[in-house]
Amino acid sequence: MGGQHTFPTHYAILIGINAYPERPLKSCVRDVQKIKECLKSKLPSVDIQTLTASSGDTPLDHPGSWPTCRNVTSALEMVTSRAQPGDFIYIHYSGHGTRLDPCHELSNQSTGDLALNLLHEDSSRVMPLPGPRLAGLLKSMVDKALVVTLVLDCCFSASVYRNGDPNVRYLSCGRFGSLTYPSIPEHDLADRDTRSTSRDASMRDNWLVDPDRYTILAACGPHEKAKGGSEACEKGEPYGALSYFLLKALSDHGLGRRHKDIHRHLCANFWQSCQAQHPVLYGNKDQAFFGRTDPYRNTRSTSIFELDKSLRLLAGLAHGLRVGDRFALSSFSPSSDRDVEENFIAHVTHLWPLTSELELLGTPHSLQTGWIAEPLTCSYLSDFPVRLAPELSHQDEWWAALEERSLSTCIDKEQDAALQVVLRNNKYEILDEYGREIINLPGIPRDQTDISCVCNILEHLARFRMAKDIINEMPRAAFTESFDIQIRANRNVSNPEEKIEVQHGNIVELVMKNTGETALYVYVYNLGPLWQVKGLSYEVIPKRNHDRDLKFRGISSKKIKMTVPPAMSGYGSCEDIIKVFVTSQPTSFDALELPNLDELGKTNDGDRTSRPNSHGSEDWVALNFPIRTVL
Numbered sequence: 001m002g003g004q005h006t007f008p009t010h011y012a013i014l015i016g017i018n019a020y021p022e023r024p025l026k027s028c029v030r031d032v033q034k035i036k037e038c039l040k041s042k043l044p045s046v047d048i049q050t051l052t053a054s055s056g057d058t059p060l061d062h063p064g065s066w067p068t069c070r071n072v073t074s075a076l077e078m079v080t081s082r083a084q085p086g087d088f089i090y091i092h093y094s095g096h097g098t099r100l101d102p103c104h105e106l107s108n109q110s111t112g113d114l115a116l117n118l119l120h121e122d123s124s125r126v127m128p129l130p131g132p133r134l135a136g137l138l139k140s141m142v143d144k145a146l147v148v149t150l151v152l153d154c155c156f157s158a159s160v161y162r163n164g165d166p167n168v169r170y171l172s173c174g175r176f177g178s179l180t181y182p183s184i185p186e187h188d189l190a191d192r193d194t195r196s197t198s199r200d201a202s203m204r205d206n207w208l209v210d211p212d213r214y215t216i217l218a219a220c221g222p223h224e225k226a227k228g229g230s231e232a233c234e235k236g237e238p239y240g241a242l243s244y245f246l247l248k249a250l251s252d253h254g255l256g257r258r259h260k261d262i263h264r265h266l267c268a269n270f271w272q273s274c275q276a277q278h279p280v281l282y283g284n285k286d287q288a289f290f291g292r293t294d295p296y297r298n299t300r301s302t303s304i305f306e307l308d309k310s311l312r313l314l315a316g317l318a319h320g321l322r323v324g325d326r327f328a329l330s331s332f333s334p335s336s337d338r339d340v341e342e343n344f345i346a347h348v349t350h351l352w353p354l355t356s357e358l359e360l361l362g363t364p365h366s367l368q369t370g371w372i373a374e375p376l377t378c379s380y381l382s383d384f385p386v387r388l389a390p391e392l393s394h395q396d397e398w399w400a401a402l403e404e405r406s407l408s409t410c411i412d413k414e415q416d417a418a419l420q421v422v423l424r425n426n427k428y429e430i431l432d433e434y435g436r437e438i439i440n441l442p443g444i445p446r447d448q449t450d451i452s453c454v455c456n457i458l459e460h461l462a463r464f465r466m467a468k469d470i471i472n473e474m475p476r477a478a479f480t481e482s483f484d485i486q487i488r489a490n491r492n493v494s495n496p497e498e499k500i501e502v503q504h505g506n507i508v509e510l511v512m513k514n515t516g517e518t519a520l521y522v523y524v525y526n527l528g529p530l531w532q533v534k535g536l537s538y539e540v541i542p543k544r545n546h547d548r549d550l551k552f553r554g555i556s557s558k559k560i561k562m563t564v565p566p567a568m569s570g571y572g573s574c575e576d577i578i579k580v581f582v583t584s585q586p587t588s589f590d591a592l593e594l595p596n597l598d599e600l601g602k603t604n605d606g607d608r609t610s611r612p613n614s615h616g617s618e619d620w621v622a623l624n625f626p627i628r629t630v631l
Contacts, residue, residue: 003173123557245266267279324374352618358373439571476617499628509557510558522539583618
């Protein structure tokens with residue numbers, strides 16, 4: 001049929017710059033050349049535009065592919081014009097990065113805006129492409145329903161500039177003088193109100209944080225070094241660390257892996273290789289990297305790595321793990337390429353705040369860093385025992401189904417139950433510990449619902465309670481004194497556990513201050529009235545400094561719009577909990593996330609896994625801010 005767009009087309013824009021007039025780099029052009037070879041080997045057809053500047057090149061040699069602001073902007077706009085809804089767009093930047101002073105309401109007021117250091121037409125100086133302008137170009141793509149992946153193998157931090165390492169991919173904004181921004185229309189930037197309109201608590205995001213319809217994989221946080229050169233080297237050829245490990249993952253495992261799976265794999269390899277940076281992932285984590293998604297399995301899986309000849313897991317006490325929890329271990333390859341016999345069982349033998357040690361059960365086997373660990377049991381859920389009404393038939397089936405989900409059953413009448421299942425008017429009802437019917441549950445008619453479906457709801461409710469109840473009862477005093485986190489609403493300031501009441505549609509502001517001497521990693525979640533646990537924000541807050549080139553203020557704020565969801569309008573109000581995890585090392589809490597209960601069975605989104613630092617302490621705190629929203 002003429003003109004019908006049947007098969008999606010793949011477009012790639014690859015940008016690599018070695019030939020900076022000051023502080024030239026060595027590996028950026030090689031990064032994108034190898035990525036280009038990988039894409040061409042994996043796809044039957046891909047439209048690739050490469051913009052590079054090698055040492056010794058001049059704009060006269062290839063003016064149309066010289067990595068200038070004009071050429072890069074033109075390439076992005078051209079692809080947007082040519083591509084059709086559903087087409088895949090991959091953008092890879094390997095070069096110097098910098099941060100500029102905040103220029104817009106949506107700018108990151110704590111660390112400044114990212115800018116890509118491109119070249120002037122005559123190659124004599126650097127011309128930055130400001131982050132907000134890049135965001136506007138990406139927004140045009142996603143507004144057209146294009147599927148966009150952006151990889152940034154560069155630095156975002158002035159602290160990197162002070163290091164003085166020629167392999168570090170950062171240029172001070174002071175090296176190219178005073179900068180002026182072109183005016184950026186409001187409609188070209190990310191929407192003011194964030195991501196999902198169905199969320200009763202929605203974050204008003206900066207342009208880079210958690211875009212809904214595109215995915216960003218960044219080489220490092222705002223205070224770290226994006227390294228190249230000898231730190232990632234094969235056959236004597238240096239690469240950018242992110243580009244190197246990403247290339248290996250794509251070459252070995254294909255382009256259809258989900259972003260969250262690739263990111264976990266990268267983090268484990270960064271940890272193994274002792275890289276002094278951790279990659280950061282924002283956006284649609286369930287989106288395939290550059291194509292259709294390969295079949296995969298558990299959304300709560302994580303990666304393993306080797307340390308001192310032992311197996312370690314990127315999760316620990318802060319994630320609700322307990323000694324004895326069991327995991328199925330398998331390779332990173334797509335499930336369609338694996339045999340059933342390839343799975344191995346391991347259990348947790350030792351716990352730290354953010355990591356844990358695994359011991360393989362049964363036959364010894366040589367496992368590799370980056371293998372996947374899928375949870376088989378979760379002992380924490382047994383803290384929420386279920387009482388089954390005597391009138392429920394097939395009690396043995398109920399017990400078996402609950403045990404399969406790590407839920408315990410009340411045997412004697414004296415034992416307190418967290419959840420109760422009763423049968424009334426030929427419908428199952430679920431009650432809380434006080435015998436009150438739990439609201440906002442899907443209908444559970446007995447003749448249309450099997451035992452497994454009811455137990456899935458019970459597990460969901462128990463996991464919600466687990467996310468709410470996780471707390472560090474014995475945090476280090478020095479760590480708790482290193483930050484101050486409050487919520488401001490209606491000109492009042494509220495501390496953790498102090499209930500706030502706001503009107504429907506009001507904005508509350510989460511203010512996070514780093515008062516210590518090291519960076520803080522902050523993860524913000526909404527525990528909502530529809531029994532959802534949704535990630536709102538992940539941010540690194542560097543310590544405050546007084547650097548002449550780029551100051552870190554040591555403070556960040558996030559605005560959250562509170563609404564009563566339509567399903568709760570008949571009640572006149574709803575209650576949320578804004579949960580804030582603060583850690584001393586990067587980690588991931590995506591395993592705690594839950595969809596709305598009426599979406600049970602759908603894939604959870606969200607993953608902010610990062611590499612822990614083996615040389616630092618593993619500190620954490622979890623804070624709850626209860627909020628009541630009224631119509």
